Amino acid sequence: MTASVSGKKKASPQVAFWKIRDNHGYLYILPWLIGFAVLQFYPFIASLFYSFTDYTVTNTPSFIGLENYIKLFTTDPEFWNSLKVTLLYTIYTVPCKLAVALFVAVFLNRSIVGINLIRTLYYIPSLFGGSVAISLLWRVMFMDEGIINSLLGTFGLPMVQWLGSTSTALPTICMLEIWQFGSSMVMFLAALKQVPQSLYEAAAIDGASKAACFFKITIPSITPIIFFTTIMQTISALQNFTSAFVITNGGPLKSTYVLGLKLYRDGFGFFKMGYASATSWVIFVLIMAVTLLLFRSSSAWVYYEDEGQF
Amino acid sequence: MISRGRKITNKVFQYLIIAIVGVMLLYPIIWMFFATFKTNKEIFGSVALLPQIFSLDNYISGWTSSGGMSYTDFFRNTFILTIPNTLLTVCSSSIVAYGFARFRFKFKSTLFGLLIATLMLPSSVIIIPRYILFNSFGWVNTYLPFYVPSALACHPFFVFMLVQFLRGIPKELDESASMDGCGSFRTFVQILVPLMKPALFSAGLFQFLWTYNDYFGPLIFVNSVKKYPISLALRLSLDSESVVIWGKIMALAFIAVLPVMILFFLAQKYFVEGIATTGLKG
Numbered sequence: 059m060t061a062s063v064s065g066k067k068k069a070s071p072q073v074a075f076w077k078i079r080d081n082h083g084y085l086y087i088l089p090w091l092i093g094f095a096v097l098q099f100y101p102f103i104a105s106l107f108y109s110f111t112d113y114t115v116t117n118t119p120s121f122i123g124l125e126n127y128i129k130l131f132t133t134d135p136e137f138w139n140s141l142k143v144t145l146l147y148t149i150y151t152v153p154c155k156l157a158v159a160l161f162v163a164v165f166l167n168r169s170i171v172g173i174n175l176i177r178t179l180y181y182i183p184s185l186f187g188g189s190v191a192i193s194l195l196w197r198v199m200f201m202d203e204g205i206i207n208s209l210l211g212t213f214g215l216p217m218v219q220w221l222g223s224t225s226t227a228l229p230t231i232c233m234l235e236i237w238q239f240g241s242s243m244v245m246f247l248a249a250l251k252q253v254p255q256s257l258y259e260a261a262a263i264d265g266a267s268k269a270a271c272f273f274k275i276t277i278p279s280i281t282p283i284i285f286f287t288t289i290m291q292t293i294s295a296l297q298n299f300t301s302a303f304v305i306t307n308g309g310p311l312k313s314t315y316v317l318g319l320k321l322y323r324d325g326f327g328f329f330k331m332g333y334a335s336a337t338s339w340v341i342f343v344l345i346m347a348v349t350l351l352l353f354r355s356s357s358a359w360v361y362y363e364d365e366g367q368f
Numbered sequence: 369m370i371s372r373g374r375k376i377t378n379k380v381f382q383y384l385i386i387a388i389v390g391v392m393l394l395y396p397i398i399w400m401f402f403a404t405f406k407t408n409k410e411i412f413g414s415v416a417l418l419p420q421i422f423s424l425d426n427y428i429s430g431w432t433s434s435g436g437m438s439y440t441d442f443f444r445n446t447f448i449l450t451i452p453n454t455l456l457t458v459c460s461s462s463i464v465a466y467g468f469a470r471f472r473f474k475f476k477s478t479l480f481g482l483l484i485a486t487l488m489l490p491s492s493v494i495i496i497p498r499y500i501l502f503n504s505f506g507w508v509n510t511y512l513p514f515y516v517p518s519a520l521a522c523h524p525f526f527v528f529m530l531v532q533f534l535r536g537i538p539k540e541l542d543e544s545a546s547m548d549g550c551g552s553f554r555t556f557v558q559i560l561v562p563l564m565k566p567a568l569f570s571a572g573l574f575q576f577l578w579t580y581n582d583y584f585g586p587l588i589f590v591n592s593v594k595k596y597p598i599s600l601a602l603r604l605s606l607d608s609e610s611v612v613i614w615g616k617i618m619a620l621a622f623i624a625v626l627p628v629m630i631l632f633f634l635a636q637k638y639f640v641e642g643i644a645t646t647g648l649k650g
Contacts, residue, residue: 205414326587
């Protein structure tokens with residue numbers, strides 16, 4: 059009895075102290091709370107609202123129901139093409155980029171002299187992201203008489219109309235994205251370093267082959283990071299804008315007219331804000347669907363050492 | 369003896385592959401550098417890497433040509449945009465991260481969940497209402513559409529990254545500081561911020577890089593040439609000519625990527641560690 063009382067006495071001022079202190083937490087996250095409410099949550103809901111209106115900046119928005127969506131899905135000649143181009147861009151770039159990154163990371167994950175320098179040099183293309191400067195470089199290199207065709211010529215290969223033909227323009231833009239695999243590679247390299255050496259030692263004792271080690275130990279151990287990278291890369295690929303805008307401006311014949319570009323044209327070129335909001339919600343639903351699909355599939359292939367750590 | 373010989377050939381082969389891949393990756397940048405000295409005739413229809421003469425004409429004519437504005441102005445604009453934006457992001461993100469990592473308050477896990485959810489919130493879905501909002505505030509054609517979201521920690525990547533980093537710093541440090549009568553803000557500034565330096569530096573570098581490379585944001589929110597950052601200026605230089613002198617465009621593009629390259633080589637440790645430890649996308 060006495061012991062518990064004295065215990066309480068001892069604890070209470072401290073508990074009170076921490077309680078008051080803990081409420082400071084709100085104060086510290088206040089900037090984010092405001093930012094989240096005003097600059098993220100409100101715009102998110104507002105764009106859904108605008109997508110049901112005919113807002114064009116100059117008029118007051120009036121409710122038109124599903125008209126924007128109906129127009130998008132049935133009469134807009136651009137929409138299905140843009141959707142297809144966006145999905146193709148994502149399907150071409152994300153798996154290729156990650157496969158290259160993983161392959162190179164595994165190849166570099168051994169005792170190599172100068173690994174830091176190699177890692178640094180391979181990372182350089184990633185520095186430029188979706189910058190205009192590099193998009194311009196791509197445009198020059200892949201012109202009909204550009205350096206790429208000149209190089210093909212010296213090897214006796216036929217010239218390709220990279221940016222001028224509907225079949226190659228999109229892959230050419232995809233190559234810019236895949237070229238920047240360095241940042242994913244650095245992440246994979248870091249993950250590979252975390253794989254416990256003891257697993258390989260145990261496998262070696264059991265007489266496991268190199269290939270078995272790779273597929274049964276290496277790959278499963280880094281699946282969480284592969285999963286995370288896949289999601290983030292997919293989200294950004296579905297929203298691609300700059301390279302398609304600067305390199306081909308959507309052409310030729312809209313073969314690179316991604317949804318991001320359509321959103322920009324409709325919203326900020328023609329100021330059809332309501333209509334562009336509908337497009338933005340299609341992009342959002344698309345991203346959610348793909349993310350959900352990836353999450354659903356993750357239980358089949360992503361291996362977590364500590365379940366539910368997140 | 370045989371196996372040793374084989375080992376050496378293996379090593380040579382390895383380095384050969386590494387070198388070939390490296391050259392393929394960096395060739396566009398190297399080619400870009402030399403193209404800045406070339407004429408259109410040399411750029412097109414030729415595989416020669418080196419220019420016939422190293423002349424700075426492309427740089428000189430490109431620097432001043434864009435309608436009364438020079439790249440000095442565009443560079444100044446770029447830094448007026450990117451540097452405060454970076455500092456604001458780092459300050460606000462670290463403060464918010466401190467709140468999430470070190471305090472227990474009601475709805476904390478819900479709010480943190482929302483923060484994580486915004487990581488996946490596509491920027492294209494919020495851009496139109498943001499534009500309408502900022503337009504009604506009269507902020508279009510100022511840099512406020514960049515500064516304000518940064519000051520309000522609207523880049524959840526960095527908050528998340530710094531929360532993760534703070535979790536790795538023992539809580540006993542703050543506890544003993546408060547025992548000694550140190551207020552929670554002072555604890556943050558004097559005890560935690562010095563320990564967070566590497567993470568803050570990484571966050572700052574990435575935010576600088578992203579703002580510097582960003583094209584969509586300035587394209588929408590900045591519309592007078594006077595306030596153009598480099599990214600918009602490059603497009604302007606391209607569009608303002610009837611016959612494009614590509615060497616000039618390459619010179620300007622090369623100048624535009626140069627600060628990023630210099631920063632990268634000066635601080636590459638932070639770049640690579642920043643990605644490796646936090647899973648940031650580059």
